[in-house]
Amino acid sequence: MSNTPLLEVRGLNAWYGESHVLHGVDLDIQEGETVTLLGRNGAGKTTTLRAIMGILRRREGVLRLRGQDLLGLPLHRVAQTGLGYVPEERGIFASLSVAENLMLPPKVAENGMSVEEIYQLFPNLHERRTSQGTKLSGGEQQMLAIARILRTGATVLLLDEPTEGLAPVIVQRIGDVLVALKKRGMTILLVEQNFRFARKVADRFYLMEDGRMVNSFPGHQLDANMDQLHEVLGV
């Protein structure tokens, strides 16, 4: 592993109004790595992503991408640094068609996927390219939410519970997509409750509880940490 991480989070604190929700979160992601954040509902996983993106504005600590400070950036500039955020609610624009949703986010780098490549990776989206955003199934919405970030050339993908509420066959499909993206060298920060899904793609795990990082271990040590996982996740 190289020494300087691509995304570096040190002692990140964040607040929702008056309530202090992240307590000194540390997180490193190397280039090309897939890291999964595990934790129970309300542990602060989504909040961590939102704080990294700057959607949650009240935060302190160190937040760097390729050494560039992210804390001082206005919200619209964060996407331009190469961070692509796929929120849990997917954020598909209902009044736009699939193709329009795909073309909407501005390009942040030249090496993004072409529309043809995206349609190859997601054949369903090609079939449904003229459909309105509202007429998509949950799985299609999730794929579209990922696909439109891929076109922008973002180098780090922040994925919030991409499998939530989806049928097993779609979950499988999304797992395949993540593996394919990993092969292309994409760096992925994945928030997941379903560690059986996450173990297929994750190089490393972080475990969160009550707004703090309580453990981190490489992917192959998942079984060795099962006791703590069961305790923290309550599964």
Next chain:
Amino acid sequence: MTVETQYLSAQPKLRATTTVLGAIAIAALLVAPFVVYPIFLMSVLCFALFACAFNLLIGYVGLLSFGHATFFGGAAYFTAHAVKVWGWEPLSGILLGAAGAAALGFVVGFLAIRRQGIYFAMITLALGQMFAFICLQVPFTHGEDGIQGVPRGHLLGFIDLNEPLAMYYVTLAIFLFGFFAIWRIVNSPFGNILKAIRENERRAVSLGYRVDRYKLGAFVMSAALAGLAGGTKAIVFQFATLTDVQWQMSGEVILMTLLGGIGTLVGPAIGAGLVLALQNYLAASDFPVTVLIGIIFVVCVLLFRRGIAGEVMEFFKTRFNRST
């Protein structure tokens, strides 16, 4: 047939229907002055363009401006002054009006887009009131009298606009130009970003857009097109008065757009036609027009919220989906 192929096959049918309807509408507008009083038609066209321009903001960006009379009436003053006092040719006078409205739009928009919802509406209303007061006070607008007796002149030096038919077709051409411009804006990538902002502003920002710039851009475009309508109206009616800059005018354009259908392309034009027709044909009767328009407005809000065009489109959409 799968759902997908059904949807695709419905699309060209829908597009063909729209093209046919558009062609019929244009043909009707071409022969209309031989059937209906041309001056009335021209005022409908001017207000229709004004309402369509207003709808660009409320319908596609979700910004309710309560001060659009500033751009409509301001442009009317600019055009009237340029043509009457400076002796400008009418088309350049109208374009000056639109440019002036765009400049006003930049100032008002720059100050107003920082706030959302009711606060945005209040700021535009306040600035609109300020502008109306300025128009009352400065010498070139001639206060309560307004600028009267604006010569229609010769368009580009050779089309005599004193001919009612010539004036009508020029007004129609300007309306169609403005309408086409709005259609292009709404269906461009820029328009898609506007719709995304309307739907979820925060999400659009986090995708990497400076939404303030897009909102300001849309505001200036809307103001310029409203100005195009206002300048044309000054030439058609040969005067510019305080009526056009006052808040009642801002209210009227909101009413027209709501009645016709917010967020539909033709809705505001239909709404403008309806309101003006009621005002025109009931003016001679004893029945108070404002009461009737008020009743229609209440019925509209209670029964068909999408407005006339919105309801009709919804009806056809469900029919299309069922028949295929």
